[in-house]
Amino acid sequence: MLNNQKPFRLITIPVSHYCEKVRWALDYLKLPYVEAAHMPPFYKFATTKAGGGTVPVLVTEDGNFTDSTDILKYLDSISPNDAKLYPEKPEQRQQVEELEELFDEKLGTAVRSWAYFYIIDNSKIIQPKWTQGVPFVENFLFPVIFPIMRSLVIKKYDVNAESATQYYQQIENVFAKVNELLADGRNYLVGDKISAADFAFASLAAPILQPPQHPIKSSDAEELPAEFLSKINKLKETAAGAFALNLYATKRK
Template identity: 30%
Template sequence: MKSIRLYQVPSSHFCDKIRWALDLKEIPYERTNYNLLSIIEVPNNKNGNSFQCDSTSILLYLDVQYPRSSNSLFPSSPCELRQQVIDTRLRFDSELGLYVRRIVFVQILNEHPETMSILFGEKYSWAYNSNDIRSRLISPFIACFMIASFRLHRIREEQLKEKTRKILLDVADHLRTNDCLVGDRFSAADLTFCSLIKPFERVPRFINDSRFRISLTHSTKLRSKIFKSR
């Protein structure tokens, strides 16, 4: 099997979905750090299109092109269940993913703005050292870019957190009586949810709240269970 090239933003929880899917399906791949969205380059694609963009399109592509892999991300039948998986993960992407990213960025900017240079860490080793003069000089510019790009200055933080709490509580209620988010097997819905909430490991307000414990530990349990069985 020829290797796929993944163009990624290393710190992106959206890109984490693609890495997890590739690992889960045991598809060999090489990483190239990128500054925009996740893209995969497929060698010798018969359809003539070597690139697949956006995490939703990539997950669907991997499931179709690598059907013999041991783990399917989207159930082939019934059609209603497959569509439910697609709808659930699209909702997580359009709501939870954006909420988590903004909440985490706001917390970092409020508490440790000098650490923003870490976004350049894959390219420059000094970026991991917040005391380095270069990190101190570049961090304010990165912070301004983040504020403008994600409109962080317009965020009503409590309103955003309340929407996030509702999603986490709904998921927690479901997981009390179910092992997976859609149907009785791991799917792209679980993969998406687990990847998108990963940044909350750095947000005490959520990680220390017992109401969300089931939701936030769902990722750890699934990763351990799935990769241990390989």
């Protein structure tokens, strides 16, 4: 923790894997913050005031940061040399940044849409994930808001059977890339210490891998559709899946 560090304010939808990416980095770096948790669509009231559109938004004395990668780069800039999220060596830093972009643009988006295909019609699964830690009134209004948000989510994230097949292939492609990187027995994706690339991969894969150390309670297996659960288990059995789960087990305190 930096001396006299005023706590940041982190605006989140708690279940968001992009928010988890930032939350994990803050926890790992032991930087003080207060999480302002909201469910859809109420988060927009908070993010708009802070100059953002979606979550996460990190509110700091140095300004407000409205993208998960920008937030991690800011945290890196104020962290001591022995706790950097991006390597000092230019070649390694470029590798981390390219992997982080891949995970942000390909893995995170695909995981979200693919998972919603299986669970968006089940309010009993959605409610605890959307409302954990949010203000009482938002939780109270969930039954009224959910039907509206369900339709918006389906449209916004292209949730349908055809796209689900494509998104799952996209997830498998990213996992295959990580499998290749891990084939030489390395402990981290780039270099000899944890980096933004590791945080990005593990956190953005977390909604489907469901590591027990995740701050959001995992769904019980019997709640999930059999096909969804089968494909989740298949991903868990890959080298990439095991890598992400191990990062949670050893680094997500």
